Amino acid sequence: MDKLTVSPSPHIHAKVSTRSLMTDVVIALLPAVICSVVFYGWKELLILAVSVASCVLIEYVITRYMLKKPSTVGDMSAVVTGILLALNVPYTTPWWVVFIGAVFAVAVAKMTFGGLGQNIFNPAIAGRVFLLVSFPTVMTHWEQPQALFGVDAVTGPTPLGAIKEGLLNKVPVPDIMASKGYSYADMLFANLGGSAGEVCALALLAGFIYLCCRRVIKPWITLSIFVTVALTSLIFWGINPARFTGPLFNLLTGGLILGACFMATDYVTSPMSTWGGVIFGAGIGFLTVMIRYFGAYPEGVSFAILIMNAFVPLINMGFKQKKFGRA
Amino acid sequence: MAKRTFSIGGVHPHDSKISRSCAIEPLAIPQTVYISVAQHIGAPAKPVVAVGDKVKVGEVLAEPGGFVSAFIHSSVSGTVKSIAPRADLAGNPQMTIEIAVEGDEWAEGIDTSDTLVTEIPEDGKQILEKIRLGGVVGLGGATFPTHVKLSPPPGSKCEMLIINGCECEPYLTSDFRTLLEKGEQVVVGAALIKQVLGGVPCTIGIEENKPEAIAHINEVIEKLKKVSPKYEGISVLSLKKRYPQGGEKQLIDAVMHRQVPSGGLPISVGAVVQNVATALAVYDAVQKNKPIVDNSVTVTGECFPAQANLLVRVGTPLRFIIDSLGGVPENAVKIISGGPMMGKAVANLDAATLKGTSALLFLTAEQTARKAPSACIRCGRCAEACPMGLEPFLLNRLWKAGDNEKLEANAVADCIECGCCLYSCPANIPLLDMIRMAKADVMKIIRARAAAAKAAAEATKK
Numbered sequence: 001m002d003k004l005t006v007s008p009s010p011h012i013h014a015k016v017s018t019r020s021l022m023t024d025v026v027i028a029l030l031p032a033v034i035c036s037v038v039f040y041g042w043k044e045l046l047i048l049a050v051s052v053a054s055c056v057l058i059e060y061v062i063t064r065y066m067l068k069k070p071s072t073v074g075d076m077s078a079v080v081t082g083i084l085l086a087l088n089v090p091y092t093t094p095w096w097v098v099f100i101g102a103v104f105a106v107a108v109a110k111m112t113f114g115g116l117g118q119n120i121f122n123p124a125i126a127g128r129v130f131l132l133v134s135f136p137t138v139m140t141h142w143e144q145p146q147a148l149f150g151v152d153a154v155t156g157p158t159p160l161g162a163i164k165e166g167l168l169n170k171v172p173v174p175d176i177m178a179s180k181g182y183s184y185a186d187m188l189f190a191n192l193g194g195s196a197g198e199v200c201a202l203a204l205l206a207g208f209i210y211l212c213c214r215r216v217i218k219p220w221i222t223l224s225i226f227v228t229v230a231l232t233s234l235i236f237w238g239i240n241p242a243r244f245t246g247p248l249f250n251l252l253t254g255g256l257i258l259g260a261c262f263m264a265t266d267y268v269t270s271p272m273s274t275w276g277g278v279i280f281g282a283g284i285g286f287l288t289v290m291i292r293y294f295g296a297y298p299e300g301v302s303f304a305i306l307i308m309n310a311f312v313p314l315i316n317m318g319f320k321q322k323k324f325g326r327a
Numbered sequence: 328m329a330k331r332t333f334s335i336g337g338v339h340p341h342d343s344k345i346s347r348s349c350a351i352e353p354l355a356i357p358q359t360v361y362i363s364v365a366q367h368i369g370a371p372a373k374p375v376v377a378v379g380d381k382v383k384v385g386e387v388l389a390e391p392g393g394f395v396s397a398f399i400h401s402s403v404s405g406t407v408k409s410i411a412p413r414a415d416l417a418g419n420p421q422m423t424i425e426i427a428v429e430g431d432e433w434a435e436g437i438d439t440s441d442t443l444v445t446e447i448p449e450d451g452k453q454i455l456e457k458i459r460l461g462g463v464v465g466l467g468g469a470t471f472p473t474h475v476k477l478s479p480p481p482g483s484k485c486e487m488l489i490i491n492g493c494e495c496e497p498y499l500t501s502d503f504r505t506l507l508e509k510g511e512q513v514v515v516g517a518a519l520i521k522q523v524l525g526g527v528p529c530t531i532g533i534e535e536n537k538p539e540a541i542a543h544i545n546e547v548i549e550k551l552k553k554v555s556p557k558y559e560g561i562s563v564l565s566l567k568k569r570y571p572q573g574g575e576k577q578l579i580d581a582v583m584h585r586q587v588p589s590g591g592l593p594i595s596v597g598a599v600v601q602n603v604a605t606a607l608a609v610y611d612a613v614q615k616n617k618p619i620v621d622n623s624v625t626v627t628g629e630c631f632p633a634q635a636n637l638l639v640r641v642g643t644p645l646r647f648i649i650d651s652l653g654g655v656p657e658n659a660v661k662i663i664s665g666g667p668m669m670g671k672a673v674a675n676l677d678a679a680t681l682k683g684t685s686a687l688l689f690l691t692a693e694q695t696a697r698k699a700p701s702a703c704i705r706c707g708r709c710a711e712a713c714p715m716g717l718e719p720f721l722l723n724r725l726w727k728a729g730d731n732e733k734l735e736a737n738a739v740a741d742c743i744e745c746g747c748c749l750y751s752c753p754a755n756i757p758l759l760d761m762i763r764m765a766k767a768d769v770m771k772i773i774r775a776r777a778a779a780a781k782a783a784a785e786a787t788k789k
Contacts, residue, residue, distance in 0.1 A: 005661040006417075006672040008760055010746030011688075011695045012340060012497070016753045018704055075701060117702040117754075272707030323716035323738050324335050324576065325586040 018116070021267075022076030024216045028207035029083050029262065035200040040091040050095045052082030054102035062111045077116045081105055084124035084262060088255065088302075089131060089139065097135055101127040121309045122269045125259075125302050132302070159253045163245055164298040172242035177249075201257050208261035217265045221277040225260040226251060228285025236293060244293060256288065259301035269309045276319035283308045330535060332567035333577035334586075336714035338747045340570055340668065342536055343497040346627040346634035351504045353621075353638040354651060356431060360403050360642030361413055361679035362388060362424045367464040368471045369395030374424060380407045385434040385618050388424050397472040398462035399424075402620040402640040404432040416645065416664055416671060416678035423679075426642070437617045443511050444614035447557040451523040454613050458523075461612025462619050462682070467491055467573065467602030468669065470683040473609065476601070477523050479594045485524045486597030489582050490517045490606055492533040492540065493566060493573035496666025499686050501623035502603040504636045506533070506540040509607055510547040516606030518557050519613050524599060528560040530582050531603075534568045541565050570668060571745040575600045577714050589741050604685075619682050624648065628689030630656045639680050646676040648687060659689040660696070667695075668746045698755040709748035709758055715741045719748035719758040726765035735769050742766050 036044050055078040063071045085101055105127030113119040132139045140161065166176035211217045229250050236244040250256065264270060264284055271280045284304045291300025365371040370393030376382060382401040389399040405428040412420035433439055448454055459474035479485055490513070494502040506513060514531075521529045533541050544563050551558040566572055566581055576587045578600055585596040593600055601609075604622065611617040619641065626635045626648060633652040645662075649655055655662070655676075663670040665685055673687075709719035717738055725734045739762060748758040 003660075004672070004674060004676075005692075005695065006674045007661075007697065008672075008763065009663075009670060009744075010668045010750045010759070011661060011663055011670065011672065011690060012667040012750065013697070013755070014338065014340070014751050016708075016751070017698070017755070018701055018753045021704075021706070021753055072701070077704075115702055117704045267704050267706040272705065272710055320718070321335070321710055321713075321716045323589070323741065324580075324714065325589045325591065325741070326716075326738065 018075045018077070021216055022080050024211065024214050025080045025262070026076065026083065028210045028216075029080070029087070031203035031206045032087060032200060032258070033083060035203040036087060036091070039200070044086075044091040046095060047089065047091060047093060047098055048083065048086040050098045051086035051102055052079055054099045055079070055082035055085065055106050058103055058106040059111065062107060063115070072115060075116060078106060081110070081123045081127075084258075085127045087258060088124060088128040093131075093135075093138055097131060097138055100134070101131045104130040117268055119268055120312070121306055122263050122266045125263050125305050125309075129302050129306060132297075158298065159249070160292060160298040167243070173245055174241065201252055204257045204261055208257075211261075211265075217267075218274065218277065220274050221265050221270055221281040222260045224278045224281025225256070225264060225285040225288075228282045229256065229289055232286055232289040236289070250289060250292065254292070254299045255301045259288075259305055260284070263301075264305050264308075269312060271312055271315040271319060273316070273319040273321060276315045279319070280308050280312065280315055283311065330565060330567040331581050332569050333572060333574075333580040333714060334584075335580075335716045336712050336747060337569040337571065337577070338712050338751055339568070340497050340750065342568065343629075344500050344503070344536070345498070345629065346500045346625050346636060347503060349500070349504070349625075349634050349636045351501070351508055351623050351636045351638050354640075354643065354648060356403055356428055356640055357643050357647040358428055359408070359644075360426050360428065360640060361644065362399060362402060362426065362642035363413075363415065363421045363679070363681060364389045364392075364399055364424065365421050366399060366470060366641070366681040366683065367397045368469060369393060369397075369475075371422060372396055372399045374410050374422070376407050376410075376424065378407050378409055381405070382407060382426065383432045383434040384620055385437045385616075391472075395472055395475050397464050397474075398460060398618065400462055400618040400620055400641075401426060402642050403428045405429040414675050414678060416673045416675055418674045438615040439617070443515070445511075445515055445551060445554050446614075447515075447518050447522050447555060448613070449522075451525070454519050454523050457613045457616070458609055460618070461608065461616075463605065463608045463612050464619070464682055465602055466604035466608060466622065466683055466685070467575075467600075468665065468683065468685070469575075470681070473601065473605055476599065477520065479524075479599070483592075483594045484597060485527050485594060485599050487583060487599075488517065488521050488524055488527055488529040489578055489598055489600045490520075490529060490531040490603060491573055491575075491578055491600055492531055492537075492544075492603045493578060494537070494603075495534060495568070495570045495573040496668050496670070496686075497570075498627050498688050499625050499666050500627070501625045501636055501685055503537050503540055505603055505607055505623060506537070507543055510540075510543050511551070512610040513603055513606045514544065514547050514551055514558070514561060515614065516608070516610035517561055517601075518551075518555075519609050520599075520601055520606065521561070522557065526560070529562070531561065531563045532566050532572075532578055532582055533563060534566050534572060536568045571714055571743070571747065574714065574743055574745060576743065589738060622680075622682055622684065624680065624684055625686040625688075626652055627686065628656070628659065629694070630659050630691045631689040632656065639684070641682055642679045644677055644679050645673060645687060648680070649676065656689055658691045660692045661690045663688040663690065668750065669744065697757070700756045701754045703754055703756060706753060708751045708753065712747035712751040714745060714747060715743060717742060719752075719762060720756075722765055723756060723758050723761045726761045731765075731769055731772055734765050735772070739765050739769050740773060 059078040105123040109126035110119045110123040230247040233247045233250040237246040287304035288300040372389035374389045383404045405426045408425040413423035415421045463473040464470040579598045624639045662673040
């Protein structure tokens with residue numbers, strides 16, 4: 001040893017990095033990824049591959065050739081965005097539509113704001129919503145999963161779509177449910193139509209528990225969303241069960257679990273404090289139910305998260321940790 | 328009941344106490360010692376010896392240079408060779424007294440025997456004076472003169488003495504070994520301090536990762552209670568393991584559930600905190616007339632083959648300690664004086680130990696190299712880790728923007744520089760580096776404002 005390193009304290013660092021955190025998120029998403037591939041087959045695999053590859057490639061090209069900076073793809077955040085985007089579109093989506101979604105998610109929602117950490121909106125959700133308003137037919141064309149590597153796919157609406165459609169025809173909710181033969185067990189174990197990530201609630205919840213155990217995220221935002229969705233729909237359902245869907249239905253359908261576990265908990269676009277997170281989650285939960293009940297779209301999670309993303313700076317200002325020894 | 332700990336923030340670094348089984352052993356005396364006159368917070372001491380003077384162990388070399396200052400004693404017997412500036416461990420010149428060692432003759436009146444003196448003098452003032460004459464300073468890191476800390480300003484009332492046995496910094500084991508090997512002396516020292524403070528209750532806070540020390544001190548207290556009622560009211564409190572529990576404000580919060588107000592002193596919530604090693608030094612100074620001439624130093628690190636806890640004479644060159652244990656390991660890139668969270672990196676191995684030197688830690692590049700910072704991902708880990716409830720990410724941003732006003736409003740001056748923010752940042756942003764600079768700037772402004780206000784008040788008086 002010839003020279004001593006001299007630098008200010010602390011001299012050690014926790015074994016955690018942006019890359020390790022993002023890798024944990026990818027691991028947490030694996031059960032859902034595997035489920036969706038099992039249910040939808042190679043088409044879903046293709047979507048995942050296109051989505052992840054384009055997100056990473058777009059970030060690489062932008063950082064290296066437009067910003068002329070070292071590439072940031074090593075932090076794995078583009079991979080997370082890619083997987084989330086793939087889980088948010090129907091498996092019948094053409095690859096080029098997925099690519100356009102990735103361009104919007106990474107190039108517009110993330111990089112134009114200054115890259116990871118600077119974006120106001122969750123890139124994957126921004127990409128999904130962009131596709132939803134740009135390609136409404138593609139994005140609302142669902143085919144129900146049929147056993148392994150679904151050969152005889154049956155086209156049909158998602159439960160939420162079916163309810164919306166039924167209500168437009170003035171059919172009461174219980175009758176719609178009965179006519180479609182929906183059961184909550186099916187919803188939990190993935191047997192109903194929806195985008196890939198919406199199909200298996202259990203796989204998503206397993207990933208969420210993994211993230212909490214690894215202390216990558218705190219459960220408060222997610223729990224707050226669940227509780228608010230349950231309470232809000234309990235009130236409406238209690239008042240008029242013929243017009244409004246119930247709490248369990250709202251919890252298990254659509255992208256609620258995916259959104260609540262993986263998108264609303266995105267560090268960059270969610271509040272930092274526990275109570276800020278609870279408010280943020282309550283806002284998402286309430287808006288989701290309102291959009292589902294009264295909005296034009298059957299599904300509201302994406303919009304609810306996007307809207308609440310915009311409130312994050314405000315929430316961060318309002319909920320500050322109490323300082324030691326100060327009033 | 329759940330074990331107590333402080334209420335805000337904190338981190339859980341691996342405690343790495345690999346030297347915990349190493350008993351404290353006296354290190355040989357070097358041929359030359361270099362005793363700095365600036366070994367404490369406050370004014371440097373004024374040398375009272377001249378070049379060529381013969382000194383014995385425990386003789387005064389320098390007198391306090393102000394109210395907040397302390398005596399410096401010779402740690403060896405020999406001849407004063409020079410009194411001149413010498414580079415300290417960071418390379419900054421400090422007035423240093425160089426003594427060539429001749430034999431090991433102790434000054435008269437110092438009891439060098441191992442006999443335990445358990446009798447507590449009635450007169451607190453007398454105890455305090457002996458603490459002052461013994462050059463006792465806080466050995467937990469801050470090296471604040473102990474007699475000053477034990478003289479609360481008029482109007483304030485001490486309700487509890489807390490003896491800090493947390494040793495929450497990873498790797499350090501000297502306090503742990505002191506508790507095990509000199510437990511009696513530490514408890515007597517605590518009783519002496521308690522007497523100075525008017526017999527207030529005394530809590531010895533020890534983290535749960537030192538169960539042997541907790542058990543031993545409990546036994547010692549029981550034994551001493553039978554000797555004198557002066558030992559009533561001393562108890563051990565087992566605390567959860569969490570860094571920075573040994574921070575004064577955090578420990579008071581953990582033990583008393585009281586938060587020292589921002590800018591206030593511990594006494595404002597009725598607390599006085601002293602470290603285990605300080606309690607031992609108080610025992611030596613009061614019961615044995617022995618000033619601080621030596622202290623225990625942990626020498627450790629995974630890359631360092633010889634773990635040790637050494638009793639080292641103050642002013643021993645670091646190189647002498649390291650060479651006695653086989654030299655600097657090949658793969659060590661950094662030597663730290665103190666713990667890995669708050670210790671100082673050594674730039675100069677020819678520097679000598681101070682009273683407050685608690686450890687020499689060797690770290691490899693892999694253990695200590697900083698990684699390149701990346702973008703803040705707003706995960707909030709720094710704010711969660713900050714034991715003062717600050718928002719390091721925000722302070723970092725405000726410092727970059729040069730917004731001193733907002734820095735002050737966001738309590739940058741409260742930062743205790745524990746390093747939890749930088750330690751926990753996944754993006755490796757050098758948060759504490761920036762916050763230190765910001766704090767220095769803001770403290771300058773606060774001090775200038777206070778001085779201006781004082782001047783204005785005096786002007787109106789005239």
